[in-house]
Amino acid sequence: MEIEVVEGDIAQQQVDAVVNAANRAMRGGGGVDGAIHRAAGPELLEDCKRRFPKGLATGDAGWTTAGRMPARWVIHVVGPNRNAGQTDRSLLTSCYRRALEVADELGARSIAFPLISAGVYGWPKEDAVDAALETLRGTPAQVERATLVAFGRASYDLIVSRL
Template sequence: MQIHAVHGDITEQQVDAVVNAANNAMRGGGGVDGAIHRAGGPAVLADCIERFPDGLATGDAGWTVAGDLPARWVIHTVGPNRHAGQTDRGLLVSCYRRCLEVADELGAASVAFPLISAGVYGWPKQDAVAAAVETLRSTPTRVREARIVAFDAPTYALVDAALSPTG
């Protein structure tokens, strides 16, 4: 699988699936979650309500339609919230692994990932990048292209450096 760093807006990525860093309730929120729900429109929320009436566990993933997004699917995953005491790195690794498993179930060849848990959930960015890159590189998958999409330049620089041959 090819892994690329992208500086941009995840809601504008033309891929088979975009990953949403969701909350447990699966009803929209702030950050990436809010942006995906706004850009995808009401179809994303309606499908979340239908598919996930009880929400989703931390570290797990599931899919919905993408609504008005240029992607075909949204793969929702719930990252660990360090501010709530969820400090097990295994939960963060599980998010990336489960997203790839869901992508394989869907037949998605290209997937755009945000940096899961590195925003309002307080995971240290350097470790969030390392967890993303290590897990994407080591997880067997039929996905051919993974993008780690960074909204701001400093985060993009961290991801790009981690993906470099010497990173």
């Protein structure tokens, strides 16, 4: 799988599937989650309510349609909230692994990831990047291209330096 990095808006990526860093309730939120819900429109929230009536567990992934975004699907993952005491790194790597598994189930060949848990959930950015790259490189998948979408130049430079 080819791994690339871009700086930009994850909701505007021209890929088969966009990964959403969701919260357990699956009803929208701030950061990446809010940006994706705004870009996709109300159809996304309705699909989340229908497909995930009880939400989604930390470390797991599930999919919905992408509404008004260029992508075909949104793959929702729930990363660990380090600020709430969730420090198990395997929950973070599980998000990337499970997203690739869901992408394979859908037949997605291109996927865009944010840095999961590295924003308001407080995971150290360097380790978030390393967890992403290790898992993307070490997980067999039919996905041909994984794009890490950096929010801001500092995140972009950090990812490039570790790529």
